[in-house]
Amino acid sequence: MGQNLNKVENLYDTVAKEYADTFSGEHEKKPKDQEILHRFSQEIGDRRPVWDFGCGPGQTTKYLKNLGIEISGLDLSEKILEQARAIHPEIHFRKGNILELEFENDSIAGVVAFYAIVHFTEEQVGIAFREVFRVLQPAGIFLFTYHIGEETIHIDEFLGKKIDIDFMFFPTDFIFSCLKGSGFKKIEIIEREPYPGVEYESRRAYVFAIKPVVRKSP
Ligand SMILES: C[S@@+](CC[C@H](N)C(=O)[O-])C[C@H]1O[C@@H](n2cnc3c(N)ncnc32)[C@H](O)[C@@H]1O
Structure with missing residues (x-):
């Protein structure tokens, strides 16, 4: 069974202001985030x-917008x-569910998802990857991040608010085989150590996964 989406929605509704205050400028303190986002912007062209x-x-939406990418956000x-919307009035943001995307097949050139899978069970990660694969155009790029590990951490206080939620860590071999099973072919996983004093001290991974181009036989 997956983690209840209402619980996840309630969590981010509850800590919305505090989360924005805490994480809004985070890429400035994380050189590897910057390197990876620049690479994404070059590859997506x-x-x-x-x-x-x-x-x-x-x-992250704003960081890529500043690099010249026409980008929208979904949450x-x-x-x-x-x-x-208040912080970035120039960017289009809309409500949606990664596990049930309201987009046509083969319609999106690039998807970025920083730590968006942190509340998913392994089963939900599989659903999310298949959904992203479905909506990506052939040769489309999926860039996402996750916390590396085996553990599930239950949290009952976050950013000064009482909450009740699980944060999931994932082993890299699980992420790799789940992407393969969803149809992605070219997969690159870049791991790094945490930045002490800047972020929660977990090892992190960035993933570039490409949807293959299927050539029709003559
Ligand atoms: C850990 S936060 C990451 C937010 C931002 N990307 C960042 O790096 O700070 C996880 C975000 O994913 C959103 N989220 C979780 N499950 C989702 C789902 N099924 N569909 C869409 N958004 C989801 C949450 O509402 C939350 O804003």
Whole structure:
């Protein structure tokens, strides 16, 4: 069974302001985030559209927008979207569910999802990857991040608010085989150590996964 989406939505509704205040400028303190986002912007070039799924207050959306990418954000939590729209009025943000995407097949050039899978069970990660694969155009790029590990951490206090939620860590071999099973072919996983004093001290991974181009036989 998956983690209840209402619980996840309620969590980010509850901490929306505090989350935005805490994480809005985070990429400035994380050189590897910057390197990876610059690489994404170069690889996506002028292909469109590009979406930030599980965008939160829109810090990654904005970072890519500043690099010249036409990008929109999608999230489950209406309150965190209010924060995103208030901070970045020039960017389009809309409500949506990664596990049930309201997009046509083969319609999106690039998807970014920073820590959007942190509340998913392994089963939900599989559903999310298949959904992203479905909506990506052939040769489309999926860039996402996760916390590396085996553990599930139950949290009952976050950013000064009482909550009740699980944060999931994933082993890299699980992520790799789940992407393969969803149809992705070219997969690159880049791991790094945490930045002490800047973020929660977990090992992190960035993933570039490409949807293959299926050539029709003559
Ligand atoms: C850990 S936060 C990451 C936010 C932002 N990307 C960042 O890096 O700070 C996870 C975000 O994913 C969103 N989220 C979780 N499950 C989702 C789902 N099924 N569909 C859309 N958004 C989801 C949450 O509302 C939250 O804003």
